[in-house]
Amino acid sequence: MKKVILITGGSDGIGASTAYLAFQKDYTVCINYRQNQVSANKIVTEIKNRGGRAFAFQADISNEQQVEELFKTIDSQVGTISALVNNAGIIEPQQKLVDITTERLQKVFATNIFGSFFCAREAIKRMSNKNNGHGGSIVNISSMASKYGSPFEYIDYASTKGAIDTLTIVLSKEVAEENIRVNAVRPGIIDTGIHSKAGEANRVDRMKEQIPMKRGGHPDEIAKTILWLLSDEASYITGTIIDVSGGR
Numbered sequence: 001m002k003k004v005i006l007i008t009g010g011s012d013g014i015g016a017s018t019a020y021l022a023f024q025k026d027y028t029v030c031i032n033y034r035q036n037q038v039s040a041n042k043i044v045t046e047i048k049n050r051g052g053r054a055f056a057f058q059a060d061i062s063n064e065q066q067v068e069e070l071f072k073t074i075d076s077q078v079g080t081i082s083a084l085v086n087n088a089g090i091i092e093p094q095q096k097l098v099d100i101t102t103e104r105l106q107k108v109f110a111t112n113i114f115g116s117f118f119c120a121r122e123a124i125k126r127m128s129n130k131n132n133g134h135g136g137s138i139v140n141i142s143s144m145a146s147k148y149g150s151p152f153e154y155i156d157y158a159s160t161k162g163a164i165d166t167l168t169i170v171l172s173k174e175v176a177e178e179n180i181r182v183n184a185v186r187p188g189i190i191d192t193g194i195h196s197k198a199g200e201a202n203r204v205d206r207m208k209e210q211i212p213m214k215r216g217g218h219p220d221e222i223a224k225t226i227l228w229l230l231s232d233e234a235s236y237i238t239g240t241i242i243d244v245s246g247g248r
């Protein structure tokens, strides 16, 4: 039986790269997306055409009910997951704190923090050996913004990633005896569509001189670290956060 992986926000960017690499590592791949059904279905079709097993499931991870339904659907249509990548995340247009509305805070915190908490909770219920599960591995996608912040740009986003770092460290201790590992990857500036969604398409170019390696990262470079952390190669690693950021 192939292992089943769920990648939230798997329709684009880092999540899409992770989906393709998970197929190459012989997982049955479940892609979650919020709205980009076309892209999610394209990835599923490509994996199937190459002989893999893949599924796309729409759900807004900031919505508790939709997350519960997502996991139930995967249980019944695919099988029990043993790997979760809490990848879905959003940035809003650049603003200082004084200008940030409550509505924006609620949206960013609900997606980036609540979404990861909801998905981790559902995954643990299924993975835990206390519930007759077979264990598993969770990788949360943080950001170097949790360390350096993004002053004048995304103080809310950076703060959510600080919460993801803390979630990773604390949850790893709560579930270590239940045969579940929890780790995180902290990407630096990665060349995906997230920057244009936040209103600055050339952000990677603007920022690259501040990166010791003088370039943005490729989503595949994050995906490789995610898949390694999920694998048995990392069997004694939990509560660890790996910076993948070109030295910054």
Ligand code: NAP
Binding pocket: 008, 009, 010, 011, 012, 013, 014, 015, 032, 033, 034, 035, 036, 037, 059, 060, 061, 062, 086, 087, 088, 089, 090, 111, 115, 141, 142, 143, 144, 186, 187, 188, 189, 190, 191, 192, 193, 194, 195, 197
């Ligand atoms: P991206 O290209 O914008 O992709 C984001 C993905 O998340 C899309 O598949 C999107 O689905 C999905 N998504 C957004 N909100 C969702 C929701 N409420 N429910 C379900 N899915 C949702 O972003 P990315 O650059 O690959 O970022 C992926 C992760 O890496 C994020 O957590 C981000 O914070 C983190 N990260 C990125 C960078 C970077 O420089 N790119 C750096 C550090 C950390 P739809 O398209 O269907 O809406």
